[in-house]
Amino acid sequence: MDGSGEKKPAKRRSQERVLQRDPERTRAAILEAATREFAENGMGGARVDAIAERAGTNKRMLYHYFGDKEQLYLHVLEEAYVGIRTAERELHIGDRSPEEGIAELALFTWRYFLKHPEFLSLLGTENLHRARWLRQSVRLKELHSHLIVELTEVLDRGKKTGVFIDAADPLNVYLTIASLGYFYISNQYTLSTIFGRDLAEKGNLDAWERHIVHVTLASIKA
Amino acid sequence: MDGSGEKKPAKRRSQERVLQRDPERTRAAILEAATREFAENGMGGARVDAIAERAGTNKRMLYHYFGDKEQLYLHVLEEAYVGIRTAERELHIGDRSPEEGIAELALFTWRYFLKHPEFLSLLGTENLHRARWLRQSVRLKELHSHLIVELTEVLDRGKKTGVFIDAADPLNVYLTIASLGYFYISNQYTLSTIFGRDLAEKGNLDAWERHIVHVTLASIKA
DNA sequence: CCATCAAGTAACTGTTTGGTTACTGGCCGG
DNA sequence: CCGGCCAGTAACCAAACAGTTACTTGATGG
Incomplete structure (x- = not known):
């Protein structure tokens, strides 16, 4: 930049x-x-x-x-959200098979988090304050409906062809993917310290990437 | 108190x-x-x-x-870690079948996080600072080996009886459980805002609790 | 029963902080 | 070619801050 x-x-x-x-x-x-x-x-x-x-x-x-400081902070936060949602939108997860679509979303999310730790950090700060500033933002509320709609379509297609269980819920699937990526990266420092293993090491990162895809698919496969 | x-x-x-x-x-x-x-x-x-x-x-x-302020903060952090690890130790997850043991650990962790949001918040703060204070702590390093040892035993037992896959890794299993609980609770405010659904609602909390157990077991079942 | 020492109070200090004021200088329309 | 406007600067201010000092109170052991 x-x-x-x-x-x-x-x-x-x-x-x-x-x-x-x-x-x-x-x-x-x-x-x-x-x-x-x-x-x-x-x-x-x-x-x-x-x-x-x-x-x-x-x-x-x-x-x-x-x-002032608070408005500047809100601008920063909005910009960060726009960044990930914009990149996400260009994925077109509906263009492939349902399984590949979900795997692709999981990979994208993990890699985006890994590349943009500052986004995770901002989320952490915002949640510490119970979304005090985000709630004031008008721009952001509709930015997210697209994701859920697209995810719903992919899941429905998978349910029809019998590869996904009927209980698979779009929000749950997204939260699962995001959870596994967010926690590993944002809490890597305390985790590495208490478990005596460097989570930022290449081999561990790659293993966790595979793990996220595995877990996400295992939880919705028929 | x-x-x-x-x-x-x-x-x-x-x-x-x-x-x-x-x-x-x-x-x-x-x-x-x-x-x-x-x-x-x-x-x-x-x-x-x-x-x-x-x-x-x-x-x-x-x-x-x-x-001073920093030492006080370190005391608070140490106390918080001792709290969860002490309660966890009383679970004796090895006393039941491997599947029940893992489910029990998942339930315990979720419910502990839910009951102690201040612990999650302290973890967030500490990670923002890259474990600057935790790393200085002598008390805490060995506090965590117990968890991994016990979890390894449970998984090994499950592998022998053929209910768990051989690839099941104790650290990964714990990180999976912790990820799903941590993210949902600590990020509930931004998530509820952007997705327009109150994640703190009883029905949603119960659903997520079931989801965590389901995902954790699904990811290691043979 | 009083000397001693730890628990507790309140007022203070030097520094840092978010935010402001008073100013400089370059550019463009009339 | 100049008057007004806008980007940019630096010194400044009051409030808030972490940490300290000088002091009071009360229990206890010799």
Whole structure:
């Protein structure tokens, strides 16, 4: 997100000169810095000064673009949800056989969680506060119905052809997949400590990936 | 913990009179208040003044008994781990058939999590900080080997009688049980919000309890 | 019965924090 | 070519914070 970014031509006029004033770039930098700061320290631990410094700007701009710390946090959270749901939508789990579709969703979810620990961390923070900010969000409520609808279709198709049990419930299936991925990754530090095994090791990660697919399918297979 | 607690007779001398100075009671009150404060607000959000007030004492005592905020937090965390592992040990999952033993462990874990959300919250906080404080703890490392040993025995017995698959791994089984319980409870607020279904409702909780047992057994049954 | 020491209180301190104010400088329309 | 506007800066502020100091109270053993 940083580093390789070419200087944007700044809407108003195309110019090659290094622009200090680039509102969109500044805004994006703040959002990205805030994502990291909130993910690493939680709402209570995140520091506004630290976000400004990480973004290479200062607090004035942060308050200018986002109002206050809480609104900035909500923006970060919304962006994170949009990120996973957007990627998920491009899967088209209905294009294959029901079993392959479910396996694909499980793999995608696991790998997305693994690649975006900051998303899991934000979820953790938000739940600590009982979804205080998420509940205020208007944008996000409908973002999720798509997932359940698509999953319902895949499961129904599998039930008709007799590969899935009738009791298979779409929400339960998704929660099962998400549970197994979320817990392993977000709790890896305490788990590795108390069980004396490094869960982040490649071999263990691969084994758990296979385990998730196995468990998910085993729980709904006829 | 409060309210119904009879006045302790204060070691040194039995007396019915209401004692203001009762070191053990004060210590316990601080620990209990700190547990709630840390669970509700995380390490970064917890306030030392709030803990003192909740405990009905003041900061001086808190620093007197526990050193500083971080050490107090570590005490709280250790206490929480000792709590679940102690209760778990009394299960004796080896006393029944292997299948019943695993089901029993799954039920126990789910119900313990449900009854002690503050434990889940503390785990979340500790993992946010990558087990920074837990790693310092000497007491806790061996507390967990017992669980794995007992679980290994139960699984081996099931493998011999042919009810479990050979690939069944004790750590994986425990992680599966814990994942399904942890995620559902600790993420109930965001999940209920985005899916528009109240996961804390009795019917849903009971269904998930059955689901956990079903999934766990389905994943290891021959 | 009083000297001693631990339990307990409250007011204080230096620092950090979220948020603000007063200011600078570049750009664009008229 | 200039007046107003908007991106950006830095110094500032009051409140909140973790941790401390100076003090009071009460039980107990010699």
